[in-house]
Amino acid sequence: MSHTKLVHACVLIGGLLLPTLTFGQDMKAQAQAGADKWDQTFNKADAKTLATFYAPDAVVLPAGSSQPLKGVEAVQNYYEGLFKAGASDHKLRVEGAETKGDTLTMYGQWQVMAPGNDGKKHEVKGYFLNVLEGQGDQRRITYAIWNTH
Secondary structure (H helix, E strand, O other): OOHHHHHHHHOOHHHOOEEOOOOOOOHHHHHHHHHHHHHHHHHOOOHHHHHOOEEEEEEEEOOOOOOOEEOHHHHHHHHHHHHHHOOEEEEEEEEEEEEEOOEEEEEEEEEEEEEOOOOOEEEEEEEEEEEEEEEOOEEEEEEEEEOOO
16 A cells, blocks of 8 residues: 555544533533544554444545545445554544534544655644534544545
């Protein structure tokens, strides 16, 4: 997998399984707590569990990809490829989050260590935007998009 594809894949950020939000809680702090849980799962290289962070009909638009990923199986396969390639040390920093009804929109910055074409790991980073919707007692990613900088 090329360095560029690996970098873009690492940011499938959205998963962020979040508990149901309760009145009065700070959305940004709650979103960051979900992001931290997502990072912990990513950093264990657990593609199967990462896929559970996404809605069954999730659409993910990776930077540089020729097509969006659609559905949990596509997301899981994508992460399996990333972990085989050596992606690690993922970190999300939520800069903003707000809710409208059962929808949470969050954005921020991400970074990951990814092997480059030279075989050495390099830090890659960018911005992300995720939309999560309430499903049962949890919010799951329905749409995710990110870039690199």
